[in-house]
Every structure is written in C-alpha cells, then in structure tokens.
Amino acid sequence: MxxxxxxxxxxxxxxxxxxxxxxxxxxxxxxxxxxxxxxxxxxxxxxxxxxxxxxxxxxxxxxxxxxxxxxxxxxxxxxxxxxxxxxxxxxxxxxxxxxxxxxxxxxxxxxxxxxxxxxxxxxxxxxxxxxxxxxxxxxxxxxxxxxxxxxxxxxxFGVSVEEPAAPAAAPQAPPAPPAPAAPWGPPTGAPAPVTPPPAAAPAAPAPAPAPPAPGPGSGKVNLDKGRVSLQKNQTVSLVKGGRPVLSSVRMGLGWEPAFQGRSIDLDASVIAYGPDRKKVDNCFFGKLMILGGAIQHSGDNLTGEGAGDDEAITVHLGGLPPEVTGLVFVVNSFSGQKFSDVAKAYCRLLDAQSGEELVRFDLTHAEPRTGVMMAKLIRQYSGEWEMTALGEFVDARTVRGMTKPAAQAL
Structure with missing residues (x-):
C-alpha cells in the first residue's frame, strides 16, 4: 500500500x-x-x-x-x-x-x-x-x-497524558461558533486527494526586489507579471495566464533577533480549516506531517540564526482533502519573547518543485505580543487558491491558542 x-x-x-x-x-x-x-x-x-x-x-x-x-x-x-x-x-x-x-x-x-x-x-x-x-x-x-x-x-486523539513542567501556554481556545459556509468553500465534486510528491528541501536565497502589489481597488493581483510583494491585507491569486499554476507550494518563514547576540525561539505552524471555519488539523514542530502527508513541516529552529528561512511548511495543494478550504500560517513565541524583540520577520511562498519565490510579505512593524498570523491561503469555488498577507498580532504562545483568532481571520 x-x-x-x-x-x-x-x-x-x-x-x-x-x-x-x-x-x-x-x-x-x-x-x-x-x-x-x-x-x-x-x-x-x-x-x-x-x-x-x-x-x-x-x-x-x-x-x-x-x-x-x-x-x-x-x-x-x-x-x-x-x-x-x-x-x-x-x-x-x-x-x-x-x-x-x-x-x-x-x-x-x-x-x-x-x-x-x-x-x-x-x-x-x-x-x-x-x-x-x-x-x-x-x-x-x-x-x-x-x-x-x-x-x-x-x-x-484525546487521551490524558501527564507532561513535564513547561512554561505556561495559552489555554485551549474554545471552538469558533458555527458560521455560514464561507464563499471559499470547496466546489461540489472536488477531486479526491492524490498521493503527494516528496517535500522539497527548504530554499533560502535572498530574493531580488519586487514591485509591490497594487493597492485596494486596483483589481485582483495574480502572478502574470512574476513575483508579487504584498502589503498587509493584500491578496494575490495563485493564477498565471488564467490558470492555476501550482500543485505544491512551500511557505518559508524567517526572522532575526532585534538585538545582536540574543536567540529568538519562534515556532511556525499552519492550521487547516473547513468551510465552516472549524479546525481540521494543525501542523507544527511537534506534528511534522498531517492530512496523509499533504502538509509537512521542516522541523523546529531554536534560535532564528542563519540566513534564509528558519522554518518551512510544504503544502501539496492537490493532495489536500476537499473539506480543507482554508490554511492560516502563524508564528508563536512559546518561551514568551515578544515580537518587538524580533527583526526582519517575513513569510514567502515558493513553488515547491522549482524553488522559485512567487509571493513575499515582510512584516514592517512589530507589537509586544507573542503570536502573529502571517498569511492565509483560501480555496475559491473555481478551485484556485488565493494568498492574503495578514500581519495580525495576538497574545498566544502556542498554535492551540491561535485556533480561534485564525478562524476569525478567514
């Protein structure tokens, strides 16, 4: 099998x-x-x-x-x-x-x-x-x-397990209240999941400058003109020439300490949601693969040191089950360090096969809080995916604490 x-x-x-x-x-x-x-x-x-x-x-x-x-x-x-x-x-x-x-x-x-x-x-x-x-x-x-x-x-799976003492984490957020099916719900008869290809190794070359995405009201942005640099709340459709261009993408997330010599231990995660904004699953350093391998995590970076992406999450879009219609990428500080101690935080979307950078979002300001929602990917009725830059800060030290605010961000 x-x-x-x-x-x-x-x-x-x-x-x-x-x-x-x-x-x-x-x-x-x-x-x-x-x-x-x-x-x-x-x-x-x-x-x-x-x-x-x-x-x-x-x-x-x-x-x-x-x-x-x-x-x-x-x-x-x-x-x-x-x-x-x-x-x-x-x-x-x-x-x-x-x-x-x-x-x-x-x-x-x-x-x-x-x-x-x-x-x-x-x-x-x-x-x-x-x-x-x-x-x-x-x-x-x-x-x-x-x-x-x-x-x-x-x-x-819900078994009570005694764990060693650790820094206090945000309590489990209650599930979001039922909401009407969002306009980005899966189309009827969506294709069945396929076996995903092996995840590509994280790439980390410094990107060349790219023109910013047009501002609100200037029309939907796509990839026809090459790489797109997003600002907060801007959206890009992962389409080129009128057709979806990707089967597998990699979200690279990176950061540097704001003060030289200090280590910053942040954790990148992704939360998968259904059309009712209820969590389907989440992928993080403690759970490196979910949804039968359709989403895979590169592993935990404990310091933020080194050039390029600190953590990467690969998503095989063609392998996602039809009930997954939204993905929210988040970063948390489990140790309690604030994002005001972080410099040059960013996320970037790459073609997982070629390593080509497609979309980039640089976090231009920081708040003294322990969690940030970086970006979301939403499946449209047509089957195409759109990426929106978020840059929204919250007080949450674990991915569990991000479940409710991330659902609301959809």
Whole structure:
C-alpha cells in the first residue's frame, strides 16, 4: 500500500503487526466520530492490553500486534488507529523502516502491508487505520509522523497524558461558533486527494526586489507579471495566464533577533480549516506531517540564526482533502519573547518543485505580543487558491491558542 490508499477488509478479525529492526511500542486507539477517544479506556497498549473489540499482544522482538474484531467493536467507534513509537528515548525513525502487516487473524493470511516512506525526525507515527465505510470495514495506509513521541499521538486523539513542567501556554481556545459556509468553500465534486510528491528541501536565497502589489481597488493581483510583494491585507491569486499554476507550494518563514547576540525561539505552524471555519488539523514542530502527508513541516529552529528561512511548511495543494478550504500560517513565541524583540520577520511562498519565490510579505512593524498570523491561503469555488498577507498580532504562545483568532481571520 501507499500513503492514503485503502482496501476493503475481507476478514472479520484482523491482526496488524508492526515490525522494525529496532524495538517498537505499538498501540491502538478507538476513535468516535469526532476523531477522539471516548475515555482513556479506549487507548490500548502494553500496559492496558484490551478494549472492546481491540487487543494488544507483545512480540518477542521488533514490534507488537493490535488485533481488531470488527464484529465486537462498539457502534459508537468509527475508527481504530494503529500507532508505533520507538522504545529508545530520543531515537527517531531516520534510517528505520517500520512495516505494518495486516493479516486475517484466524488463518494468518496477509491482506495488506505498508511501509511509511520518507521518515526522518519522527519519534512516533500512525501506521494504519481500520475504519467503517458503507456498512463494512476498510484499512487505510497513513504514515503520519509525530516529533513528540507516543504522548503527542495520544494527546492529539484525546487521551490524558501527564507532561513535564513547561512554561505556561495559552489555554485551549474554545471552538469558533458555527458560521455560514464561507464563499471559499470547496466546489461540489472536488477531486479526491492524490498521493503527494516528496517535500522539497527548504530554499533560502535572498530574493531580488519586487514591485509591490497594487493597492485596494486596483483589481485582483495574480502572478502574470512574476513575483508579487504584498502589503498587509493584500491578496494575490495563485493564477498565471488564467490558470492555476501550482500543485505544491512551500511557505518559508524567517526572522532575526532585534538585538545582536540574543536567540529568538519562534515556532511556525499552519492550521487547516473547513468551510465552516472549524479546525481540521494543525501542523507544527511537534506534528511534522498531517492530512496523509499533504502538509509537512521542516522541523523546529531554536534560535532564528542563519540566513534564509528558519522554518518551512510544504503544502501539496492537490493532495489536500476537499473539506480543507482554508490554511492560516502563524508564528508563536512559546518561551514568551515578544515580537518587538524580533527583526526582519517575513513569510514567502515558493513553488515547491522549482524553488522559485512567487509571493513575499515582510512584516514592517512589530507589537509586544507573542503570536502573529502571517498569511492565509483560501480555496475559491473555481478551485484556485488565493494568498492574503495578514500581519495580525495576538497574545498566544502556542498554535492551540491561535485556533480561534485564525478562524476569525478567514
């Protein structure tokens, strides 16, 4: 199987073996329709080896097995995700290729196998998921990686995990109230997601000066005349010659300390929303890949030192599911440093395949706050995407605290 592919299950009882050359901790999570566990009892692992219809069994070496009896899974459970994390503290999946093998649990016959590609700094990942569809059950290859171990996966799916003390973060913002479907909602019959190509390495050449985008009222800006330099609240359509020109883009974000010699630890993230302005998922340093690999993060930069982009987020537009209609790119100061201590903050949009810079937005002023919404990408009814420079500051030290203000910015 390849990432995102799925197959119908021909067996009622299936066993998912996850193996690797090194010791793995394998777990299963029973998820309701909201994508969360109902309680911590729905987290199956070596210390809690059973839940209704799902069991964990240990192997002698390499990895463990999650067995799913689909006939015994409670009605309220829509999906079982099978995860793997490395047993050695601090180890990553770089150079290690775990394989998930789905077998008929009664006769041992192999139904499918999947080896997630392009693993690097991940310390845990969702390997496959078993899910209901049309009165039956299917298996999907996922391969979504996390940089903060099994705790990151468990927390993302609603399991309570005790974490070491850290600087206080902004509390979880409540979800935005329901709003009418925005005019940038997905068109009916939007194409199905496709397997994205490998992410391009972040590029960092200094851009040449570009003419600023026309001011308000001067017509929609596009890429017909080459690279566009945006000012706050200006929008550019990612179209050239009347046609969308991109399948994959990379958002590069960069900054420098305002005072020489001081390190600035900022975190770049992207939040994906649906047409109702409800969060679909977010990608950040602790969760380097989401939506089946359609969005990938370059990893955490702890100082802001060095030329070029400090962090980059690659988006395979053709691989985004139809329900994702808006993306908001944000930067936060987890350690509490203010943006008034930051110089030369910018974001730039590049063609992920060629590395060509297409759009740039330089933050020309700063406020003594801990979060900033840099830009948003919006899918139009026609299927094309538009980028708008935001430059809006908020008090939020984590991407979670940006969820509500970013939804309002859409």
């Amino acid at each position: 390849t990432p995102g592919s799925n197959l119908p299950l021909s067996a009622v009882r299936v066993a998912v073996d996850v193996t690797a050359p090194v010791r793995l901790d394998v777990s299963g999570l029973l998820l309701a329709a909201d994508g969360k566990v109902r309680s911590d009892d729905d987290f199956v692992f070596y210390n809690q080896p059973s839940a209704p219809g799902v069991t964990h069994s240990a192997a002698a070496a390499g990895g463990d097995t999650i067995t799913v009896d689909t006939a015994a899974v409670p009605e309220g459970i829509e999906k079982i995700v099978v995860t793997a994390s490395l047993d050695t503290p601090g180890a990553t999946f770089a150079g290690t290729e775990p394989t998930g093998t789905v077998r008929n649990a009664d006769d041992g016959s192999v139904l499918a196998s999947f080896t997630p590609p392009r693993l690097g700094t991940e310390t845990a990942l969702v390997v496959v998921e078993i899910y209901r569809r049309g009165g039956g059950w299917k298996v999907r290859a996922v391969g979504q990686g996390y940089a903060n171990g099994l705790a990151g996966i468990a927390t993302d």
